[in-house]
Amino acid sequence: xxxxxxxxxxxxxxxxxxxxxxxxxxxxxxxxxxxxxxxxxxxxxxxxxxxxxxxxxxxxxxxxxxxxxxxxxxxxxxxxxxxxxxxxxxxxxxxxxxxxxxxxxxxxxxxxxxxxxxxxxxxxxxxxxxxxxxxxxxxxxxxxxxxxxxxxxxxxxxxxxx
Numbered sequence: 001x002x003x004x005x006x007x008x009x010x011x012x013x014x015x016x017x018x019x020x021x022x023x024x025x026x027x028x029x030x031x032x033x034x035x036x037x038x039x040x041x042x043x044x045x046x047x048x049x050x051x052x053x054x055x056x057x058x059x060x061x062x063x064x065x066x067x068x069x070x071x072x073x074x075x076x077x078x079x080x081x082x083x084x085x086x087x088x089x090x091x092x093x094x095x096x097x098x099x100x101x102x103x104x105x106x107x108x109x110x111x112x113x114x115x116x117x118x119x120x121x122x123x124x125x126x127x128x129x130x131x132x133x134x135x136x137x138x139x140x141x142x143x144x145x146x147x148x149x150x151x152x153x154x155x156x157x158x159x160x161x162x
Contacts, residue, residue, distance in 0.1 A: 020046045108157035114141045
């Protein structure tokens with residue numbers, strides 16, 4: 001038990017419990033329609049954090065053993081081609097995020113979500129699974145639309161030009 005309390009991960013989870021509880025309590029003062037979404041997010045986050053913390057304490061073996069039982073791997077010096085590939089992926093990811101955020105700002109959050117999912121599927125997914133990845137991106141966007149726009153009443157299609 002004492003070994004588990006020394007882990008930074010456990011203390012972060014305890015801190016998250018206090019943060020999510022504070023957010024939940026802050027949302028109580030909001031009007032009824034406005035407080036439902038933040039409170040739902042806080043409750044889901046609280047439950048998942050408590051479950052994760054419970055799982056940390058309920059395991060029989062020591063967590064410290066998991067940390068110390070890591071292979072001794074040799075450091076590799078990356079060649080120039082690998083560095084260029086990684087840098088290219090980083091720039092592509094940032095471009096996707098910036099373009100998606102701009103689209104969301106101009107047309108609404110739903111456009112941002114769709115562009116984000118589809119762009120990552122195109123640029124970072126395997127080419128042989130492209131159609132599957134795009135279908136998943138469209139399905140996730142539709143799911144977000146139904147849950148947030150239809151069920152919770154969050155306006156996802158309100159941007160500057162909407």
